[in-house]
Amino acid sequence: MLSRLSLNQETVRQWSLPELADGCARAGVRGVGLWRAPVRQYGVAAAARLVRDAGLEVTSLCRGGFFTAEDPGERAAALEDNRAAIEEAATLGTATLVLVSGGLPSGSRDLRGARERIAEALAELAPYAAERGVRLAIEPLHPMFAADRCVVSTLAQALDLAERFAAERVGVVVDTYHLWWDDTAGAGIDRAGGARIAAFQLADWVTPLPEGALLGRGQLGDGAVDLRWFRERVDGAGYRGPIEVEIFSPALWARDGAEVLSEIVERFTMHVG
Amino acid sequence: MLSRLSLNQETVRQWSLPELADGCARAGVRGVGLWRAPVRQYGVAAAARLVRDAGLEVTSLCRGGFFTAEDPGERAAALEDNRAAIEEAATLGTATLVLVSGGLPSGSRDLRGARERIAEALAELAPYAAERGVRLAIEPLHPMFAADRCVVSTLAQALDLAERFAAERVGVVVDTYHLWWDDTAGAGIDRAGGARIAAFQLADWVTPLPEGALLGRGQLGDGAVDLRWFRERVDGAGYRGPIEVEIFSPALWARDGAEVLSEIVERFTMHVG
Numbered sequence: 238m239l240s241r242l243s244l245n246q247e248t249v250r251q252w253s254l255p256e257l258a259d260g261c262a263r264a265g266v267r268g269v270g271l272w273r274a275p276v277r278q279y280g281v282a283a284a285a286r287l288v289r290d291a292g293l294e295v296t297s298l299c300r301g302g303f304f305t306a307e308d309p310g311e312r313a314a315a316l317e318d319n320r321a322a323i324e325e326a327a328t329l330g331t332a333t334l335v336l337v338s339g340g341l342p343s344g345s346r347d348l349r350g351a352r353e354r355i356a357e358a359l360a361e362l363a364p365y366a367a368e369r370g371v372r373l374a375i376e377p378l379h380p381m382f383a384a385d386r387c388v389v390s391t392l393a394q395a396l397d398l399a400e401r402f403a404a405e406r407v408g409v410v411v412d413t414y415h416l417w418w419d420d421t422a423g424a425g426i427d428r429a430g431g432a433r434i435a436a437f438q439l440a441d442w443v444t445p446l447p448e449g450a451l452l453g454r455g456q457l458g459d460g461a462v463d464l465r466w467f468r469e470r471v472d473g474a475g476y477r478g479p480i481e482v483e484i485f486s487p488a489l490w491a492r493d494g495a496e497v498l499s500e501i502v503e504r505f506t507m508h509v510g
Numbered sequence: 511m512l513s514r515l516s517l518n519q520e521t522v523r524q525w526s527l528p529e530l531a532d533g534c535a536r537a538g539v540r541g542v543g544l545w546r547a548p549v550r551q552y553g554v555a556a557a558a559r560l561v562r563d564a565g566l567e568v569t570s571l572c573r574g575g576f577f578t579a580e581d582p583g584e585r586a587a588a589l590e591d592n593r594a595a596i597e598e599a600a601t602l603g604t605a606t607l608v609l610v611s612g613g614l615p616s617g618s619r620d621l622r623g624a625r626e627r628i629a630e631a632l633a634e635l636a637p638y639a640a641e642r643g644v645r646l647a648i649e650p651l652h653p654m655f656a657a658d659r660c661v662v663s664t665l666a667q668a669l670d671l672a673e674r675f676a677a678e679r680v681g682v683v684v685d686t687y688h689l690w691w692d693d694t695a696g697a698g699i700d701r702a703g704g705a706r707i708a709a710f711q712l713a714d715w716v717t718p719l720p721e722g723a724l725l726g727r728g729q730l731g732d733g734a735v736d737l738r739w740f741r742e743r744v745d746g747a748g749y750r751g752p753i754e755v756e757i758f759s760p761a762l763w764a765r766d767g768a769e770v771l772s773e774i775v776e777r778f779t780m781h782v783g
Binding site: 341345346347348349352379380381383384385388390391394417418419420442443444445446447448449450460461462463466 | 614618619620621622625652653654656657658661663664667690691692693715716717718719720721722723733734735736739
């Protein structure tokens, strides 16, 4: 099970990219999930070399998306930016580009229209991505982000979008932090099946939420999520891919990166494996 | 439509109970939703007289619930407290006791078990409430409250619980703040029908969320919720009852109560009626 563990870069944002590569190699962790901003800052080709030389697999790139703008200029810019993200994913050697689809445009209350614009963007981008060996991965975000980040709030909604396309072109992300509360998540995982699940990510749910809600994720085992239940359900659906730990937490960022990673490995073994 | 407007007391918590009764009468608002703590502080019988003398209808009492404890002593205490809430509702002359069902017990990750304990508590309390002319009203709370306040997160889940009982004994609350993001909410409203909808409450969704997420609700029209869509759907399902405005917002509490109420009437006319 530990061979499937991947560390998402944002979990240890106190680490530079070389520190990340080195730290993972030392800890025996074989996968990393990367983010565009630090990768671009380091240089995409250089980052690809760095992780390859460290023997690491890039399990995903975060993130494309933000497809919901109504303004034609903004929409064109978003598509252009997503094409760049697809190129970056290809250069990094990962088949998975995670999409945060976008919230409601300012002043809009039209969730259905926003979701339809996501489908249009997927139709535009999926062939471009496929030509480069990259799959688009729709991530449902917790409903508390529906207004400002992502109008795709449930796995069922993500699948309604993804299933308009071939499974090898558009998949979904199962992230425990976003889905844990939903009693239909299990049915969604079964519906997705191993072929449609492009990524499986872990974080725990802890309270109280901080202002803005974004940086309130918990270390594995510290919160309300039955992580093992999710892992078994996803495996039961036929998923055999990496299991990525993605925790946005100032409390973890304030600590020594190697210590955080060692704790993650321990918690992963205890609560997931 | 304005004749259906009800003001939930927490929306103008800067007002004492006599100020609330007087302010609503002056503004031509004929319904109020009350909360147990201020009512008990004033005296339940005295509060009932006060609002009756002001010509107001009590459209709901908030709140019973918190049914999810595993400890037998805690469970007995919760049931006892809910019987008291039922008596208070009866004294106030309202047929609707709103339930916030409770989150996960400390250290638990068993959402299904917690939901089952809610069903057990409903079975225990519904006959007691019915004898006193009070209906239990299950309120699904936004999924961001699933861990610490209410494991009932969707209208579908609330209906799964409520439908175990007769519609005149156990109903559901449709609150736009909690349900707006959910593309299955409309189907849930249809499924509930007028007979099962015990209360219809309004608040708008605004961002960013404040720390703890509880006090971040928006004035009608300030946010992402299509309030008129909800009102039309609820009416279309056969609901003819009061429409209660329940906004927890320090920004509204800092203002003059009469000014806030006048703004609510204006916004209600513009965005709901």
